[in-house]
Amino acid sequence: MPRPLATRAPAKINLTLHVLGRRADGYHELESLVAFAGTGDDLSLEPGDALGLAVRGPTATLAGSGDGNLVLKAARLLAERVEGLRTGTFHLVKRLPVAAGIGGGSSDAAAALRLLARLNGLPLSDPALREAARLTGADVPVCLEPRARMMRGAGEFVGPPVRLPRLHAVLVNPRVPVETPRVFRELGLRSGRAAEGAAHPELGGMSAPALLDALKAARNDLEPPARRLEPLVGEALERIRATAGCRLARMSGSGATVFGLYGDRPAAEAAAAAIRSGRPDWWVRATILR
Numbered sequence: 191m192p193r194p195l196a197t198r199a200p201a202k203i204n205l206t207l208h209v210l211g212r213r214a215d216g217y218h219e220l221e222s223l224v225a226f227a228g229t230g231d232d233l234s235l236e237p238g239d240a241l242g243l244a245v246r247g248p249t250a251t252l253a254g255s256g257d258g259n260l261v262l263k264a265a266r267l268l269a270e271r272v273e274g275l276r277t278g279t280f281h282l283v284k285r286l287p288v289a290a291g292i293g294g295g296s297s298d299a300a301a302a303l304r305l306l307a308r309l310n311g312l313p314l315s316d317p318a319l320r321e322a323a324r325l326t327g328a329d330v331p332v333c334l335e336p337r338a339r340m341m342r343g344a345g346e347f348v349g350p351p352v353r354l355p356r357l358h359a360v361l362v363n364p365r366v367p368v369e370t371p372r373v374f375r376e377l378g379l380r381s382g383r384a385a386e387g388a389a390h391p392e393l394g395g396m397s398a399p400a401l402l403d404a405l406k407a408a409r410n411d412l413e414p415p416a417r418r419l420e421p422l423v424g425e426a427l428e429r430i431r432a433t434a435g436c437r438l439a440r441m442s443g444s445g446a447t448v449f450g451l452y453g454d455r456p457a458a459e460a461a462a463a464a465i466r467s468g469r470p471d472w473w474v475r476a477t478i479l480r
């Protein structure tokens with residue numbers, strides 16, 4: 191029996207994010223260890239003659255179901271490159287906060303490409319698929335096969351999977367959208383300029399304590415500009431840091447979602463409960479990153 195055309199679009203978390211400089215085309219050169227959460231959106235594909243999209247779920251309205259949705263953008267970019275590509279109607283269950291630094295739209299787009307690959311018998315290494323991912327958005331290539339990896343360049347260079355110990359985390363979004371281009375602009379790097387800052391530490395194949403030390407030695411360079419633009423990022427970080435057993439608190443991507451790391455699942459769940467009780471209006475999830 192063929193596998194059903196359905197897949198999970200997990201939240202992407204930048205465990206580190208170093209900005210190395212700004213290219214002449216305005217994009218920033220990055221070095222980032224990316225992991226994926228147990229929480230995410232769900233996407234399925236009903237094969238048919240015309241390409242379409244239906245969106246439901248708690249954040250469906252914010253994501254939209256029109257041409258601007260990255261699911262349709264990715265599918266169209268692939269259809270332009272693969273003659274006779276079979277498509278159909280996508281059904282997206284949208285749960286992740288939108289414009290949140292956890293790559294919701296990018297992960298949905300990558301999930302759409304995975305489903306189209308499955309329907310059309312294309313390998314994920316297919317050059318047309320890789321090109322469609324890159325053109326859809328900087329975070330889409332790393333989301334194509336959602337396992338922890340290093341991401342480099344503007345996002346187009348994706349390393350092999352990195353083995354991570356189980357990372358028990360809490361994700362916190364204060365429910366304010368933060369636009370990625372504004373945060374990069376606020377960083378204030380001129381085109382063609384290199385950034386200052388320590389090199390990215392070596393990561394991968396480490397025990398949990400060694401990885402934690404390496405993560406602590408790294409940073410998210412977009413955190414200071416995002417905090418300036420949206421003070422709730424700072425409040426979310428402080429609330430995470432105040433929970434028992436928090437080992438590291440950092441922002442993901444361009445924010446506003448921040449994450450805390452904990453030694454075990456009960457600690458992460460207790461922290462999530464504490465943050466929820468202080469801020470019942472926020473989006474808070476205890477999860478495992480891998």
Ligand SMILES: C[C@](O)(CO)[C@H](O)COP(=O)(O)OP(=O)(O)OC[C@H]1O[C@@H](n2ccc(N)nc2=O)[C@H](O)[C@@H]1O
Nearest residue numbers: 216217218296327328329330344345370371374443444
């Ligand atoms: C911040 C990250 O989430 C880290 O993973 C990504 O770099 C952003 O990925 P994304 O949201 O998929 O980004 P895109 O939609 O491709 O780009 C949005 C805008 O962010 C800026 N941008 C993005 C990626 C990058 N390496 N340098 C940039 O300067 C550009 O102004 C771009 O117009």
Ligand SMILES: Nc1ncnc2c1ncn2[C@@H]1O[C@H](COP(=O)(O)OP(=O)(O)OP(=O)(O)O)[C@@H](O)[C@H]1O
Nearest residue numbers: 253259260288289290291292293294295298329443
């Ligand atoms: N499927 C989708 N889900 C969410 N947003 C989408 C989707 N398609 C298009 N968008 C648009 O993309 C923009 C960015 O949303 P998204 O949730 O992907 O941001 P993000 O989490 O900050 O991404 P990143 O971490 O990659 O910067 C929003 O303005 C939103 O309207």
